[in-house]
Amino acid sequence: MPKPTFLPYAAKPRCLFLNVSDVSQKLLSGKKLTNKYKPLFYVVERDGTDLVQYVRRLGIKSIVVDTTTVHFLSDDIINQIILLSFQGVKVYEAKDFYELINERIPLVKLQSNTYLIDDIFAVRLNTGNKILKRFFDFGAASLMILPASILIAAGAILTVLSSRGPAFFKQIRVGKEGKEFTIYKLRTMVSNHHAGFTTTNDSRITPIGKILRKTKIDELPQLFNILRGDMSLIGPRPERPEFVAQAIMENAFFNLRHTIRPGVTGWAQVNLPKATPEDNLKKLEFDLYYIKKYNLLFDFRIIWDTIKVVLTMNSH
Known part of the structure; x- marks a missing residue:
């Protein structure tokens, strides 16, 4: 397994994007993201399966998981994500992180009748x-x-x-x-x-x-x-x-x-x-x-x- 690369110190908090798809890369691109975070990208097939060690060594405080690719993750990786969340690392779904950064609801189309946000019909005032x-x-x-x-x-x-x-x-x-x-x-x-x-x-x-x-x-x-x-x-x-x-x-x-x-x-x-x-x-x-x-x-x-x-x- 390749060892994590040590990056120069950055004042911005580091955010790790896990197995991000092309859709979410397009979704999360922009100055608002880089103004607030130092983005890092982790691909399990490339970077190995010891996610906990990677996150600890680089002082990562937030992880963004693309739910369109989550079914490709092993039970071991999913359990590591859960463990990290117990240890204080914030874990976001891609659409929720998009809302947090951009302060708008994502309407990126994944398939003919499927959008990134699946609860859009619940958007209304009580x-x-x-x-x-x-x-x-x-x-x-x-x-x-x-x-x-x-x-x-x-x-x-x-x-x-x-x-x-x-x-x-x-x-x-x-x-x-x-x-x-x-x-x-x-x-x-x-x-x-x-x-x-x-x-x-x-x-x-x-x-x-x-x-x-x-x-x-x-x-x-x-x-x-x-x-x-x-x-x-x-x-x-x-x-x-x-x-x-x-x-x-x-x-x-x-x-x-x-x-x-x-x-x-x-x-x-x-x-x-x-x-x-x-x-x-x-x-x-x-x-x-x-x-x-x-x-x-x-x-x-x-x-x-x-x-x-x-x-x-x-x-x-």
């Missing part, structure tokens, strides 16, 4: 959290509506004075349980523009519209949507029906976003403030993670992150 979330939304929107009305009025006046067309923009979006509703915003584009996703340096956006978008003032009329019960302060962003239909064709799990009310801001928005249609899968992973991990402290964190996005003048 009755108590639904009531708590609605109470928080209504209270927060009620407190914000008066100061927001001043900004909305100023934005509306500037919009009308600077370009032809109405001050407000309304559009049909898909909300909770797939029900359609009308969303309201301050108009930021020229009237009669062609539909489609916005792009960098989009010529359809008016000069005043750029300011309204960067400061998020254009989103403030959605406080009225919150009071009406169409939306939440925090949640997945609502999409147009045609975009939803297309997204569901590409990934059936997209519809799980509609188990809660859509939000003015959300976990996907603060993590991907400049997302493009190509980022739809990542956005969905963040949205489902939010639903799964929902609590009021998480909402306050997202509000704070949203404020930081506004202050740094990022837009999406």
